Amino acid sequence: MSLMRAITDRTARVGVIGLGYVGLPLAVTAARRGFPVTGFDVDPGKIDKVMAATSYIDAVSPQAMQEACAKGMDATADFARLSTCQVIVICVPTPLNPQREPDLSYVEKTGHAIAAHIRPGTLVVLESTTWPGTTDEVLGPILGTSGLTLGEEIFLAFSPEREDPGNTAFNTSSIPKVVAGSGQIAGDLVEAFYARVVDRTVRVSTTQTAEAVKITENIFRAVNIALVNELKLVYDAMGIDVWEVIDGAATKPFGFMPFYPGPGLGGHCIPIDPFYLTWKAREFEVPTRFIELAGEINTRMPHHVIDRLRAIVDADSGRGLKGTEILLVGVAYKKNVSDMRESPAMKLMQLLDEAGAKVSYIDPHVPEIPPMREYRQYAARQATDPATLAPGRFAAVLIATDHDAIDYPALLALDCPVIDTRNAITRRGLAMERVVKV
Missing domain, CATH: 3.40.50.720 (NAD(P)-binding Rossmann-like Domain)
Incomplete structure (x- = not known):
């Protein structure tokens, strides 16, 4: 033809x-x-x-x-x-x-x-x-x-x-x-x-099979990320470093694939695609409890991060988040890219705003927040010039995205608690004083 x-x-x-x-x-x-x-x-x-x-x-x-x-x-x-x-x-x-x-x-x-x-x-x-x-x-x-x-x-x-x-x-x-x-x-x-x-x-x-292939790939990742996010909560309560646990488990040459916790899910696929299948499954009266639970855990992570941040700031300065200035590090959804789709950093920014905090952000890949379907109130917000950061200005630093181009020693020099959701400080072999893994 x-x-x-x-x-x-x-x-x-x-x-x-x-x-x-x-x-x-x-x-x-x-x-x-x-x-x-x-x-x-x-x-x-x-x-x-x-x-x-x-x-x-x-x-x-x-x-x-x-x-x-x-x-x-x-x-x-x-x-x-x-x-x-x-x-x-x-x-x-x-x-x-x-x-x-x-x-x-x-x-x-x-x-x-x-x-x-x-x-x-x-x-x-x-x-x-x-x-x-x-x-x-x-x-x-x-x-x-x-x-x-x-x-x-x-x-x-x-x-x-x-x-x-x-x-x-x-x-x-x-x-x-x-x-x-x-x-x-x-x-x-x-x-x-x-x-x-x-x-x-x-x-x-069939096209249905091809559609299911993509859904399955992303559900696999969403469920495993939810698992390590839940393990992070459990191990934190036990005083165990989940990052060290995962790195240790990853040395097994078979039967284990490392996934890592974080402040939430980002990108177009993982936060969204599992819900496409759970929605379609209702037509066939098939429960998808496992997938839905994973979604609940991952969706809850930004709230957990802000709860911990509030407690850390309160313990450090005797005040909550209202009226404090927080430095948000990284707003892209993953390291070393400018992609903002479904970035958990935006949910963190929104929760901080709702708590009455003043939020500044730095991101070498996102000098200005672009228009998005959600969080339209943040469109055109400008990144803070890292050269203007000074000790005493911030109540806390919150690392949401661990870009390689960020000056991490400069963050530690700001003389305030550093809440690290990506294990960025440990992985770079820097001093952990006033650093809290969340």
């Missing part, structure tokens, strides 16, 4: 919808592998940066961005141009609503935009993480409103994103890509496409 030929010889134009942490690396990789690529986004700032060949994501180097644009990659907010694309990949957010239920509004709106412009002989791939069944049960019917027949004129597939911001060992092209199509032809097409974009593809039988 002509679509398969276009994919095989890399003449099929690829449209990537959503130029964020998933879409931009994919678009750049596909362009560098020889496909003509057009990116689509509703954010004019991202469009301008792509057209200027300027990367705004850590995972995409300036050199990679320039190479992709030199090969013709462009970007637009004009979704009518989807009619020129033979492969359309959806990389839009799938957050939770305030009731912690799946919010597929971005996927649904994107589906309707595609249906309005799609032409016969097009492959549509969903990469957004979601509950098993979304591709066929939600996106498929929306594309059907185009008047074109699924499986004959247009083809639908799912391939979960596996981006890991800050991971220098793997990138978009080297991470194995799970693929599945709605039907044999769609499966063949999506496998052929990604085989020309990434180093290895892993085909599974």
Whole structure:
């Protein structure tokens, strides 16, 4: 068929919808592998940066961005141009609503935009993480409103994103890509496409299976993080250092995989994806108590950190948090990246504000807090200049994200308690006086 030929010889134009942490690396990789690529986004700032060949994501180097644009990659907010694309990949957010239920509004709106412009002989791939069944049960019917027949004129597939911001060992092209199509032809097409974009593809039988693969990967991590977070609470009460326990257990060459506690969960996947499965499981009247318990433990961690911080400040100065100044160290969700999605540091900031504390923050990767779906009140808040930090200014320092570029000895010199949620001080071999692991 002509679509398969276009994919095989890399003449099929690829449209990537959503130029964020998933879409931009994919678009750049596909362009560098020889496909003509057009990116689509509703954010004019991202469009301008792509057209200027300027990367705004850590995972995409300036050199990679320039190479992709030199090969013709462009970007637009004009979704009518989807009619020129033979492969359309959806990389839009799938957050939770305030009731912690799946919010597929971005996927649904994107589906309707595609249906309005799609032409016969097009492959549509969903990469957004979601509950098993979304591709066929939600996106498929929306594309059907185009008047074109699924499986004959247009083809639908799912391939979960596996981006890991800050991971220098793997990138978009080297991470194995799970693929599945709605039907044999769609499966063949999506496998052929990604085989020309990434180093290895892993085909599974159905889109539901592929959706479940991604959910399972993230539930595995969420549950294990919840386990060590709970162990941290237990061992703290016993006077045992959970970090030392984990490091000791990690020396076993089999049967143990180290996970580490923290002030909460961040990133788009781990805090959100398990709730997609628990929501879907209710349809089948299947309890998911284990997953839900893990979610409760991880969600509670920021509150535990602030409770400990309050007690430490009170013991040190005889006052609570109200009216005190707290230095929050790191607001990105993980070390050495600028990614703010679902960062537990923002919940910590909110809880401190609610307690009446004055919060300053430093983060070498986030000089200004960007607009987010949540915590909109913090948009455009500026980081404090580390050069202005002085002893006596702060009631406590709270390390939420352990970036390597932070001057930790300077934090210890501020002459106040340092609450370390990441074991950053111990791992750097620094003096532990006035440092409390939480």
